[in-house]
Amino acid sequence: MAFSPFAIRKVFVNPESAFASSSATEGDYIRVPVVNPDWKPTEGTIERAVAQSRLTSHSAIVGRKGGTFTFRVHLEGLTTNDGAAQVTVTPWLDECLLACGLTKLAGTGLEKTGVDSDADDVVLASTAAAKFKLGGMLGYKLDSDGLLYTRLIKQIATTTVTVKPPWTSGSADLDSIVTSGGDLTIFSPATYWAQDGLAAPLGNGVISDPGTVSFVVVGSGYEFTLKGCRGNVKLLGEGETAMLEFTFQVCSFATSSLAPTASMPTAKTSLTLPGNAKVWWGDDVAATADTIPCRDVAFDFGVQLAEKAADQGTEGRAGWAVTGHKPVASFKPYWDTAFLTAKSAASAYLFAFQIGTSPTNCVSVGLNKAQIVDYPAPEDLGGLVGQSINLTAVDAGTATLDGTATQMPDAVMCFF
Numbered sequence: 333m334a335f336s337p338f339a340i341r342k343v344f345v346n347p348e349s350a351f352a353s354s355s356a357t358e359g360d361y362i363r364v365p366v367v368n369p370d371w372k373p374t375e376g377t378i379e380r381a382v383a384q385s386r387l388t389s390h391s392a393i394v395g396r397k398g399g400t401f402t403f404r405v406h407l408e409g410l411t412t413n414d415g416a417a418q419v420t421v422t423p424w425l426d427e428c429l430l431a432c433g434l435t436k437l438a439g440t441g442l443e444k445t446g447v448d449s450d451a452d453d454v455v456l457a458s459t460a461a462a463k464f465k466l467g468g469m470l471g472y473k474l475d476s477d478g479l480l481y482t483r484l485i486k487q488i489a490t491t492t493v494t495v496k497p498p499w500t501s502g503s504a505d506l507d508s509i510v511t512s513g514g515d516l517t518i519f520s521p522a523t524y525w526a527q528d529g530l531a532a533p534l535g536n537g538v539i540s541d542p543g544t545v546s547f548v549v550v551g552s553g554y555e556f557t558l559k560g561c562r563g564n565v566k567l568l569g570e571g572e573t574a575m576l577e578f579t580f581q582v583c584s585f586a587t588s589s590l591a592p593t594a595s596m597p598t599a600k601t602s603l604t605l606p607g608n609a610k611v612w613w614g615d616d617v618a619a620t621a622d623t624i625p626c627r628d629v630a631f632d633f634g635v636q637l638a639e640k641a642a643d644q645g646t647e648g649r650a651g652w653a654v655t656g657h658k659p660v661a662s663f664k665p666y667w668d669t670a671f672l673t674a675k676s677a678a679s680a681y682l683f684a685f686q687i688g689t690s691p692t693n694c695v696s697v698g699l700n701k702a703q704i705v706d707y708p709a710p711e712d713l714g715g716l717v718g719q720s721i722n723l724t725a726v727d728a729g730t731a732t733l734d735g736t737a738t739q740m741p742d743a744v745m746c747f748f
Contacts, residue, residue, distance in 0.1 A: 340369040342550040343403065344592040347427050347543060352560030352583045352646040354546035361548055361592040364424045366403040367575065371549050371556065373399040373585055396647045399582040401547060401558055406602035407567070407574040409693040409748050422597060428578055431545040432565045433635040433654035434519040434745075466731055467740035468518045469684075469696055470495065471748050479689040480748060481610075482696040484682060487731050496682055497612050520741045521633060521657040544652065547580070548592055557588040562637060562652040567685075567697060567745070569629035569663075574603045574687045574695070581637060584647045603688045603695060605629075611663055612684040613721075626665040627713065629685050631697045633743060634658035659725040659743035661685070661699055667710060667717040675704040680726055694748040700728035700740050 344361035348354065355361070376395020384390075405425070430436060466488050471480045483495035547558040560583025568575045611624045635657045642650035661683055665671070674681060680701040688694035703726055708719040728740035 340366075340371065340549055340551050342548075342592075343369055344548040344550075344594060345424050345427050345545050346548075347431070347545050348560070351544055351651045352649075354557050354559045356590070358590050358592040359594075361590075361594055362424045362427070363592070363594040363596050364403070364428070364547075365405060365596055367405060369401070369403040369549070371399065371401050371558070373397070373556070373582075397584050398647065399558070399585060401549070401561065401563075401580045401582055402578065404568075404575045404577045407576055407687060407695055408602055409688055409690070409695050424597065425576075427545055428563075429519050429565060429745075430543060431561060431580070432563050432578070432633065433637070433657065434521060434565075434633065436519055465518055466738055467700055467728060468520075468744050469698055469746040471691065471694065471696075478691075480691045480694050481689075482684065482686045482694065482698075482746065482748070484684055484698045484700060486700075497614060497684070518744050518746050520744045521635065521654075521659070544583075545580075548588065548590055550591070555588050555590065556585050557590065558582045559584045559586075560646060560649065560651070564635040564637075565633060567629075567631040567695075569605055569609065569685075569687070572604055572606065574605055574609075581639075581652060583639075583649050583652075601693060603693065605687065608688060610686040611665075613663075613681055615679070615681055624663070624665045626663045627718075629661070629663040631661045631685065631743075631745070632659065633745075634660055657742075659699060661697070661702065661723045661725075663721050664711075664713055664718050665721060666713060667719060671704060671708040671719055671721055675707055678703060683723055688748075691748065696746045696748070698744050698746070699723065699725045700742060701726050 343364045343366045345364050346355050346361045375397045377392045378395045379392045380390035382390045408422070426436070466485055468485050469482050470485060470493065471482045483497065485493055486496045487494035544560050544562050547561060549556045549558060558580075561580040563578055563580035565579075566577045568577055609629065611626050611629060613624055636655050637652045638655045640650040640653055641648060644650065663685070673679075680703050683699040683702045684696065685698075686694065686696040702723040704721060705724050706720070706722045708721055710717050711720060712718070725742040728742050730737040731740050
């Protein structure tokens with residue numbers, strides 16, 4: 333595909349030390365490997381309707397700046413060695429996700445010491461379970477195929493972690509456990525994980541400010557610096573490859589000549605969908621959950637932003653507040669009346685979606701409790717009868733963490 337001469341050629345990102353305060357040092361910016369970037373600036377015009385004898389008006393004055401910046405990136409996991417120290421999420425991705433009202437959790441690596449006979453529990457050395465995060469995910473590798481399988485963590489005791497759905501294979505086949513430590517980084521809406529002291533809600537119900545980023549957008553003969561950016565992220569599983577789609581609200585912008593020189597980051601193999609994706613949907617209480625053949629899986633954290641209007645702020649804004657979130661997911665399975673039953677009963681089921689099976693390159697999304705919101709009527713799915721299943725996360729409630737009832741996150745996105 334030929335590029336338009338007006339196309340954006342390069343995009344760079346840098347976290348801001350204060351709202352709408354972009355760095356003037358080109359070396360602070362990291363290159364982002366964007367796909368389909370779209371920058372739509374706005375700048376208001378304030379008319380001055382002054383009473384006078386002439387029909388024309390006074391010259392207008394400039395109003396507030398703003399805009400939206402959207403782009404996609406190919407989905408990829410962490411750069412790790414199984415069971416060893418984490419290299420971390422790609423820096424540009426880390427910064428973009430944290431600017432979407434999300435909180436990150438990570439720790440140190442861990443391997444299992446045993447698995448009990450009911451195939452739901454991981455038995456660990458004393459106090460090792462503290463390295464897991466309730467409502468997050470773990471991965472386990474099988475001796476038989478060396479592949480990674482991810483599961484939602486439903487309960488944590490001192491030496492035992494309970495997961496759903498159960499293990500794919502018998503417990504004797506388990507090789508190693510990849511935890512929310514060295515081989516896993518969890519992102520979740522900042523309303524949760526308060527038990528870790530990471531995002532305690534403010535007294536007025538508005539979530540604590542998770543930070544903003546600046547972008548430098550370079551085209552053919554032009555450059556803009558976008559300041560005070562905060563947004564939302566979606567995972568799109570359409571077509572052959574999985575993508576993350578970012579939509580950022582921009583507080584202010586300026587033409588610039590910063591010209592960052594950071595090179596394109598080294599890319600891992602992008603995660604593809606055919607033959608490489610798994611979907612689980614099932615009863616949270618029952619011992620099993622179904623692995624479903626389906627297409628077009630998508631996930632949206634549904635972060636809701638409100639500007640903090642202030643006469644003293646930049647462009648009349650003192651920042652962006654995360655006022656809520658509504659995680660949703662969707663997928664298209666082949667016809668199954670079980671979805672009709674679940675919709676009519678208003679059942680809340682778990683949903684998990686894994687892309688990639690390598691212990692060092694995998695991404696998984698989980699909703700601890702989700703309901704079907706639209707009637708799953710029959711539709712054409714490549715000439716076969718299928719359904720569109722639209723899910724919305726509901727309050728995941730509490731679960732046991734070392735004997736204490738602890739709030740579960742509604743949704744998580746985990747990078748292995």
